[in-house]
Amino acid sequence: MGVITILSVATLAAKLAFSSPLETRHANCKAVSFKVSGSAYNRDFSQLSLADPTTIIEAGEADILPKILTNGTETIGGYYCEPTVKNANNGKLQVFVGSIGTTRDMWSGLGGTNLGVPAYQPEKYSWIDYANKQGYPTLATDLPGDGTSSRSEPILINQGPYTYDLIHDLAVQLRAGTTSQLPHPFTTLIFVGNSYGSVIGNNIAALYPSDFDAFVLTGFSKRIDLSLPGALLTAPVPGALFNPAKYATYDPAYVVTPIEATRTGSFFGAPDQVDFDPVMAKKWYTTQDVIALGQLFSIYVQGITAAPGYKGRVLVLTGEQDQIFCGFGNPALGVAACGSLLEETKELFPAAEYSYQSVPRSGHTLILHDSAQKTLDYAHRFLAGARFGVYGVDMVV
Structure with missing residues (x-):
């Protein structure tokens, strides 16, 4: 009887470690945080303005901005989930790093x-649940400045290069x-x-090719420059002005996108071109987190790079109507179409086993569209060894 009691207590303790009173549906999961350090040369963005x-x-093309050595230690918040089945995938950790202005919630149906x-509707939109059922453990992270991650100075420190080094340190620890x-x-x-x-993943492949398999x-x-004017139709404003109750203490250079219609246009698209649930698009707007201006400038000034030393496997999986990486940033400025762009993106990964797949009638926040299950299927068949190379139409199975 004593042995049974001890085992029961141990089992209960293990379950409590992976659960929360608010979210019992994820009994196999727990919130986590990591101390990570980085050292990188950021750029001096202090003279850049969203108004121009x-x-x-031009600053990115001319490579004229001074470099600033940045060192520090940050906290990266996250959500770790054990797989729900036993198989050969159990030792393969999927690490999620999401879009600016959101949290780890984007990988689980925005919550x-x-x-x-x-x-x-996590049964439709949750990458976490889908992967766990395939046997993969998962770690969804918050970007620096968002969720439960630390919030460093948003123009000179919270930039791409520093973040690449922080995620590298996390990979080493994992x-x-x-x-x-x-x-x-x-x-x-x-x-x-x-x-x-x-x-971030593209740059880690270039800088630290052994970090991820x-x-x-x-x-x-491979390109994003055409989308900046359309992306700026979201009219970023300081978070403290938009939501004082939540962001009153934030630096003004932590911004949000206050116009629901243009945010939906940039991250989803026009309803006649892209299929999505307006309830999900509304939730994408109401649950947004802040964007550091340093993050935004990093994407357009020093974002995309070649990774000739990476020899692993790469899948570029993008909505055919992605306004940010295949369009003008917002459907108000034109229809987005990736066309051959995803195939050409192989130029960034010349030594890798490269696959690409366009998902029709889908926009930028791919996992939150009606095609979410199709996207998840493509991704996990790739991880199981499949190779893809199709744009504009559904892949022929």
């Missing part, structure tokens, strides 16, 4: 990751098993990105 997008693009927001947060080391790491998260880059292509 031309100078932002349900211990941030106090319920998920919307492989070594020194995070103190996860149950064991992981010998296989899979990077899953969206938008800015995919730009595979990259799934959603909402991504």
Whole structure:
């Protein structure tokens, strides 16, 4: 009887470690945080302005901005989930890095990751749930400045290069098993990105080609410069002005996008071109988090790069009507179409096993569209060994 009692208590403790009173549906999950350090040369963005997008693009093309050595230690918040089945994928950790202006919630139906927001139709939109059912453990992260991650100075510090180094340190810890947060080391790491998260993945492949065994880059292509004017139709304003109750103490250079219609246009698209649930698009607007101006400038000034040293597997998985990476940033300025752009993106990964797949009638926040299950199927068949190379139409199975 005593032995049974001890085992029951141990089992209960293990379950409590992976649950929350607010979110019992994720009994296999827990909130986590990591201390990570980085050192990188950021750029001096202090003279750039959203009011003059031309100078932002020109600064990147001319490579004229002074470099600033940036060092520090940050907290990266996250949500770790164990797989719900036993199979050969159990040792392969999917690490999610998402779009600017959102949190780890984007990987679970915009909620349900211990941030106090319920998920919307997770059976359709949750990459976390889908992957766990395929046997993969998952780690959804908050970008610096968002969710439960630390919030550093938003123009000179919270930039791409510094973040690349922070995620590199996280990858090193995940492989070594020194995070103190996860149950064991992981010998296989899979990077899953969206938008800015995919730009981060692209740069990590270039700088640290041994960090990740595979990259799934959603909402991504080899060029982004044409989309800045349309993206700025979202009219960013300081978060403290938009939502004083939440962001009153934030630096004014942490901004949000206050116009629902243009935010929906840039991240989803026009309803006659893209299929999505307006309830999900509304939730994307109401649950947004802040964007550091340093992050935004990084994407357009120094974002996309070649990764000739990366020899692993890469899948670029993008909505055919992605306004940010295949269009003008907003449907008000024109129809987006990736066309051959995803095929041409192989130029960034010349030594990799490269695959690409366009998802028809889908926009930038790919996992939140009606095609979400199709996107998840493509991604996980790729991880199982399949190769893709189709744009504009459904892949022929």
